[in-house]
Amino acid sequence: MTGYIVPAILILATALALHKKEDAYGLLVTGAADGLKLLLSIIPTLVILLTAVTMLRSSGGIEHLSRWLSPVFRLFSIPPETAMLVLIRPFSGSAALAVGAELMATYGVDSQIGRTAAVMLGSTETTFYTVSVYFGAAGIQRTRYTIPAALIADLTGFVMSSLTVRLLFP
């Protein structure tokens, strides 16, 4: 089923664009160029952070970390192996990408942990970055309850990622 969602979206978008007399092909190409620029901008961070994560993994540091944190993670029924990802996600998007990619490679893309990491990456945002960009631009000093509420959303995301993967991929 999911194999047809993506082509269906592609066909729908192209047909709609042609209906509106837009140059669908030209738009695809311009957008693709933007994608390449975006990728180029994250490569340096990806290299530096994957170096750090690989060191942490091969020294056994990640295992220590997830062992210490596992009681808390079990409480929320989040796999403790994803501890690093959960901790870094609200602070840095590219660091989370590096940690998540490393998790998927270590445990396998179609494993429970690999899938949970992927869903976590796809359904949460770099909370503190977003908060600082928006409040910085709007000149807000007193953020009131924004951060606690945003962290509730993040926690829900992490718990639901683990839950949906367990239910949809038994």
Add this chain to the structure above:
Amino acid sequence: MLMAWIWLVVLLFSVISGIFSERTIDLGAAIAEGSQKGISLAIGMAGSMCLWSGVGTLMDRAGLTGLLAKLLRPLLHRIFPGTRTDPALERDLSANICANFLGLGNAATPMGIRAAKRMTDPRQPQTATDQLCRLIVLNTASIQLIPATVAAIRSQLGCAAPFDILPAVWITSLCSAGLGVTAAWCIGKVWRT
């Protein structure tokens, strides 16, 4: 500066765990391997990142953004009462949400910032209003149609069906956005100052 400290802590923590481990560990090799992994990952992701960024632009110009804005209007009026009387705010907000939905993060931020500026209270310009808090929470919950970057990583790692996580991603982000906004609403009711 925060990342510099995280970096240092990670390095020290790795060295300490390496020293106290029962295995002999070659951290030098790990460093060389890790940096190369960054490049391999980036090259492997390049194809899908380009394609989906193109599709996002296409969907935006094909009028999907306008259609979505129409569908979102009733919900938008409930979450952000200001949009009922301010058409410019409504336009910026729905453009922000739609661009995020289509994965055009770079296009979404400027419109979101414009909306945020219109939501400030002129009497207390430095304090976040209730609506502004809800806008940030909605933006941090990340509702996305196609999580392209993650799918790119998955296919680079040899996944046969990189998009099979779509339903899980949709359900998860709807729940976190819903609960986040509800939480913001409830806290906003009791929060004075």
